[in-house]
Amino acid sequence: MTEIVTSQTPPILHGPSEKEKKYDRQLRLWAASGQAALESANILLVNSGAGTVGVETLKNLVLPGIGKFTIVDDAIVSETDLGVNFFLDESCLGKLRSQCCAELLQELNPDAQGDWYPKEKASVNLGQILDSMPMYTLIMYTLPIRPEDLAAIKTYGRKHQTPLISIHSAGFYSYFQINLPGAFPIVDTHPEVEKTVDLRLLHPWPELVKFSQEMTKDIDSASDHDHGHLPYVVILLHYLEKWKEGNGGEYPTEYKAKMAFRKMVSEMARTNNPEGGEENFQEAVSAVNRNVKKPQLEQSLEEVFDHKLSNEVEMSSSFWMIARAMKKFYQKNGCLPLPGGLPDMKAQSSVYVKLQSIYKAKARKDALEVLETVRSSPGGKDVDPAEVDMFCKNASFVKLVNATAEGRDFKQILQQEKQNDELAEAIGTPLSLLPIYLALSATSHKPLASADEIKADIVGIWPDVADDMRVMQSSEEVARAGGGELHNISALTGGMVAQEAIKIITKQYIPIDNTCIFDGISSRCQVLRL
Amino acid sequence: MTVNEKSNSTARWQYLDRIRKTKGPFNDDDYDTSEEVLSMHGTQKILVIGAGGLGCEILKDLAMSGFRDIHVIDMDTIDVSNLNRQFLFRKADVGKYKAEVAAKFVERRVKGVQITAHNCKIQDFEEDFYMQFQFVICGLDSIEARRWINATLVNMVDDENPDSLKPLIDGGTEGFKGQTRVIFPTITPCIECQLDLYAPRAAVPLCTLATIPRQPEHCIEWAHIMAWEQEKPFPTLDKDDPEHISWLYKKALARAEEFKIPGVTYALTQGVVKNIIPAIASTNAIIAASCCNEALKIATSAAPYMGMNETYMQYQGDESIYTNTFKYAKKEDCAVCGNLPKPLQVDPKWTLQELLDSFATNASAQLKKPSIRTEDKTLYMQFPPALEEQTRPNLEKKLKEDLGLEEKQEIAVTDPAFPALSFRFFLKFS
Ligand SMILES: [Zn+2]
Numbered sequence: 001m002t003e004i005v006t007s008q009t010p011p012i013l014h015g016p017s018e019k020e021k022k023y024d025r026q027l028r029l030w031a032a033s034g035q036a037a038l039e040s041a042n043i044l045l046v047n048s049g050a051g052t053v054g055v056e057t058l059k060n061l062v063l064p065g066i067g068k069f070t071i072v073d074d075a076i077v078s079e080t081d082l083g084v085n086f087f088l089d090e091s092c093l094g095k096l097r098s099q100c101c102a103e104l105l106q107e108l109n110p111d112a113q114g115d116w117y118p119k120e121k122a123s124v125n126l127g128q129i130l131d132s133m134p135m136y137t138l139i140m141y142t143l144p145i146r147p148e149d150l151a152a153i154k155t156y157g158r159k160h161q162t163p164l165i166s167i168h169s170a171g172f173y174s175y176f177q178i179n180l181p182g183a184f185p186i187v188d189t190h191p192e193v194e195k196t197v198d199l200r201l202l203h204p205w206p207e208l209v210k211f212s213q214e215m216t217k218d219i220d221s222a223s224d225h226d227h228g229h230l231p232y233v234v235i236l237l238h239y240l241e242k243w244k245e246g247n248g249g250e251y252p253t254e255y256k257a258k259m260a261f262r263k264m265v266s267e268m269a270r271t272n273n274p275e276g277g278e279e280n281f282q283e284a285v286s287a288v289n290r291n292v293k294k295p296q297l298e299q300s301l302e303e304v305f306d307h308k309l310s311n312e313v314e315m316s317s318s319f320w321m322i323a324r325a326m327k328k329f330y331q332k333n334g335c336l337p338l339p340g341g342l343p344d345m346k347a348q349s350s351v352y353v354k355l356q357s358i359y360k361a362k363a364r365k366d367a368l369e370v371l372e373t374v375r376s377s378p379g380g381k382d383v384d385p386a387e388v389d390m391f392c393k394n395a396s397f398v399k400l401v402n403a404t405a406e407g408r409d410f411k412q413i414l415q416q417e418k419q420n421d422e423l424a425e426a427i428g429t430p431l432s433l434l435p436i437y438l439a440l441s442a443t444s445h446k447p448l449a450s451a452d453e454i455k456a457d458i459v460g461i462w463p464d465v466a467d468d469m470r471v472m473q474s475s476e477e478v479a480r481a482g483g484g485e486l487h488n489i490s491a492l493t494g495g496m497v498a499q500e501a502i503k504i505i506t507k508q509y510i511p512i513d514n515t516c517i518f519d520g521i522s523s524r525c526q527v528l529r530l
Numbered sequence: 531m532t533v534n535e536k537s538n539s540t541a542r543w544q545y546l547d548r549i550r551k552t553k554g555p556f557n558d559d560d561y562d563t564s565e566e567v568l569s570m571h572g573t574q575k576i577l578v579i580g581a582g583g584l585g586c587e588i589l590k591d592l593a594m595s596g597f598r599d600i601h602v603i604d605m606d607t608i609d610v611s612n613l614n615r616q617f618l619f620r621k622a623d624v625g626k627y628k629a630e631v632a633a634k635f636v637e638r639r640v641k642g643v644q645i646t647a648h649n650c651k652i653q654d655f656e657e658d659f660y661m662q663f664q665f666v667i668c669g670l671d672s673i674e675a676r677r678w679i680n681a682t683l684v685n686m687v688d689d690e691n692p693d694s695l696k697p698l699i700d701g702g703t704e705g706f707k708g709q710t711r712v713i714f715p716t717i718t719p720c721i722e723c724q725l726d727l728y729a730p731r732a733a734v735p736l737c738t739l740a741t742i743p744r745q746p747e748h749c750i751e752w753a754h755i756m757a758w759e760q761e762k763p764f765p766t767l768d769k770d771d772p773e774h775i776s777w778l779y780k781k782a783l784a785r786a787e788e789f790k791i792p793g794v795t796y797a798l799t800q801g802v803v804k805n806i807i808p809a810i811a812s813t814n815a816i817i818a819a820s821c822c823n824e825a826l827k828i829a830t831s832a833a834p835y836m837g838m839n840e841t842y843m844q845y846q847g848d849e850s851i852y853t854n855t856f857k858y859a860k861k862e863d864c865a866v867c868g869n870l871p872k873p874l875q876v877d878p879k880w881t882l883q884e885l886l887d888s889f890a891t892n893a894s895a896q897l898k899k900p901s902i903r904t905e906d907k908t909l910y911m912q913f914p915p916a917l918e919e920q921t922r923p924n925l926e927k928k929l930k931e932d933l934g935l936e937e938k939q940e941i942a943v944t945d946p947a948f949p950a951l952s953f954r955f956f957l958k959f960s
Contacts, residue, residue: 015772015775015776015796016796016797018610020797021610021611022610022611022613022614023614024611024614024797024800024806025611025614025615025806025807025808025809025810026614026615026808026809026810027797028797028801028806028808029705029706029808029810050545056815059617059811059815060810060811060812060815063613063614063615063617063811064614064615064810064811065614078541079538079541079542080541080542080544080545082542082641083541083542083543083544083545083546083594083596084545084546084594086590086593086594086639086640089638089639089640089641090641108617109613171549172549172823172833189849190848229742344744344745345744346738346742347742347744348742349742349743349744349789349790349791350789350790352742352744353744353789353790353791430855472555473555473556476554476555477554477555477556480548480549480552480554481545481548481549482545482548484544484545484546484548484549485545486545486546486549486595486823486826487591487594487595487819488591488594488595488819488820488822488823488826489819489823491587491590491591491594491815491818491819491822492815492816492819492820492823494812494815495811495812495813495814495815495816495817495819496812496816496847496851498811498812498815499706499810499812499813499816499847499851500851502810502812509706509847509848509849510848510849510850511850512850512851513850516851520823520833521556521827521833521834522834522840522855523710523820523823523824523836523840523843523853523855524843524853524854524855525851525853527850527851527852
């Protein structure tokens with residue numbers, strides 16, 4: 001695997017570059033590959049309304065080094081802007097809000113390139129501007145917005161397959177919604193390290209079996225030092241075989257059998273030493289529950305295997321070619337390619353390194369098999385082996401966001417949330433935040449709507465909620481804001497949207513699917529697929 | 531204020547004022563929207579501790595929430611690795627005091643706000659300094675500093691004087707995750723009650739480092755702990771000096787090659803030695819704004835705030851978005867706000883030295899320089915030197931056999947990091 005090849009070449013003995021120093025704290029999260037994706041991204045913000053939440057989002061993208069951003073906004077800076085938007089000052093009064101914000105954002109980081117529209121004070125024809133612009137990695141727009149602008153953005157998004165994020169912040173409330181063009185697969189999901197351990201104790205391959213048998217052939221007569229330094233993988237493999245002999249060839253996979261197996265292993269530890277036990281045997285015992293298991297397919301990967309390719313883009317994407325090859329591998333071998341990692345365990349250095357190399361060699365072999373399948377499939381010649389390696393290493397954790405394009409039955413969601421609330425009220429857990437979304441949505445084009453107008457709008461579409469107390473309260477609270485933003489709520493929402501934008505741009509970690517509602521009164525959020 | 535300035539100011543704070551002048555569905559019936567109450571909020575004095583990733587955001591958020599009298603404490607100077615998130619600093623500011631540069635930037639940007647910078651440690655101030663503020667917001671990366679300010683604020687509470695109760699709002703982040711806590715000292719659970727949330731990482735056994743390294747981290751720790759002590763290439767290790775880190779890196783790399791262990795890099799060396807926690811602008815924005823949202827709600831009563839029912843908001847952004855806002859339980863055996871001793875599991879065969887060492891990694895103690903006594907006997911004192919010398923022979927004695935300590939016996943531990951505190955434990959033999 002490529003990773004191993006590079007780690008075997010001696011690293012160059014110089015310190016980090018200026019850029020690595022500046023971005024050190026984030027490179028530890030998304031590495032050079034994520035950083036490169038950010039640096040080549042081009043983001044559009046269509047800003048409107050009170051105008052702060054989108055700018056706060058951009059701040060959190062400019063700082064980590066987004067390549068290029070553009071703000072479209074035809075508002076002129078007023079005194080009221082200065083009370084909510086930090087990227088404006090006294091000298092901006094009467095000037096274009098787009099230009100002033102772009103300049104003060106640009107000043108945060110010379111690596112990012114800022115631009116703005118319109119260039120002169122004039123109202124903007126968004127459809128026309130969008131047609132004349134380069135391709136965007138991502139478009140964000142803030143609500144309330146003019147209906148014709150919204151239509152222009154949606155048309156552009158559909159035409160160019162651009163991810164869209166709508167953002168609405170008013171008073172103590174906000175929500176944002178991500179609209180991805182089709183299924184969005186992520187390989188580099190960064191699962192917790194503990195979850196990724198895959199030792200294949202019930203499916204050992206010949207090299208591993210041979211190594212283990214050699215190490216344990218004289219286990220009972222081994223010196224205390226050697227016995228106390230057997231890696232727990234070897235200990236478990238050895239006693240699993242013993243277990244099978246006494247249990248009709250069956251592995252201990254059920255709970256009761258596992259407990260008995262744990263007891264068996266722990267009794268094999270030597271206790272006639274000053275410590276009264278052996279650390280490696282303790283490690284082995286505590287590894288039983290998690291690691292003595294049959295390989296099984298994670299639901300998220302099953303979704304990937306079952307996914308029907310729906311368009312040209314998907315047909316020609318390397319992700320789906322590898323996914324197909326992966327499925328073949330799974331069908332043929334009954335398990336996924338080995339990820340190849342080995343957790344730390346008590347062992348002699350040389351023994352551990354040897355065991356590590358056995359796992360790595362097997363992982364490399366499996367990845368090669370997948371690569372060959374990919375290469376022999378139509379269009380698969382140019383697929384990058386590094387992409388195959390990454391997929392194999394992370395196969396269990398590959399995630400498909402926005403898996404189905406099917407329309408959501410909003411009425412059903414509404415009923416589900418109402419039902420959940422009845423239960424929640426009884427046991428004192430948080431109530432649904434969907435009413436907040438409904439109330440904010442009712443002001444998408446009319447920020448100054450009264451509580452009664454908001455409620456009437458909602459009930460007009462969803463008569464079921466006519467006497468819903470939460471809908472009334474949310475409508476009152478949204479009306480209270482009168483289309484105004486509170487800086488804190490917009491800063492917080494801007495942070496959340498920026499995190500999501502980073503996940504989409506870098507294709508790392510797992511973005512929301514697809515709406516996040518924030519309640520600044522109860523200080524919590526809820527993610528719903530709407 | 532002239533008439534013109536006043537109308538400007540009215541227009542400027544229009545959004546905030548509208549919320550404040552309109553009673554919402556979640557406000558109490560006696561929600562006060564009078565001009566008099568409205569004008570009080572700007573005059574409140576707020577203390578911000580830390581002018582780093584969270585601190586920069588907090589200063590901006592407070593200024594944009596109409597607070598006009600803010601103090602900020604931070605002893606640190608600006609490093610180039612701060613620039614990816616500490617957005618009040620530029621490359622030209624590297625080496626200057628964070629508190630000072632941050633305060634000036636926000637004062638310049640937001641008219642009418644006054645920010646007083648203190649380029650020093652929080653421990654440099656006495657109680658009367660902290661008494662002047664209405665509340666305190668912490669954006670710190672150090673657990674020790676959090677514990678210190680927490681203990682100070684709890685100790686300051688005087689039941690006769692309601693002004694002595696200073697709400698403490700505390701934020702923290704790591705990567706895509708973070709948390710906000712609101713503490714009403716003595717009334718709601720304090721930072722010390724929640725200390726076990728910050729359990730220190732278990733150290734790698736020294737014998738692994740010395741004889742059987744397996745991971746790149748083992749090679750780095752070996753260079754850090756053993757090779758450095760032995761060779762002393764520079765008089766003291768400065769973890770911010772690239773020359774020192776390079777020395778450790780080369781040592782670690784050579785050791786890794788000897789044992790054929792892959793993966794030692796400069797970045798990893800720096801990360802392990804400095805215990806670097808990944809930090810990004812967006813997470814800081816979320817947590818700081820959450821802290822300031824609670825501050826605004828407490829200061830204005832514009833909406834119910836965290837503290838009385840829920841006390842803790844946990845935020846996770848790495849896998850979708852998840853928040854958990856809940857009530858943390860107050861602990862009766864908290865060393866700061868409780869009045870019972872904590873149980874302490876010990877092996878009666880331990881020496882006193884082993885007991886002392888265990889306090890550093892014990893999640894509910896985390897004390898690096900403990901002194902220890904029983905009700906009637908001093909077992910070991912770190913200071914003054916004469917007493918240290920006198921009690922030193924006890925370090926090698928076994929707890930039960932030599933020192934006569936018994937099951938359920940109470941001991942008191944003190945540490946110079948928390949001069950006002952005495953940590954009480956009762957022994958449980960294993
Ligand atoms: Zn406490």
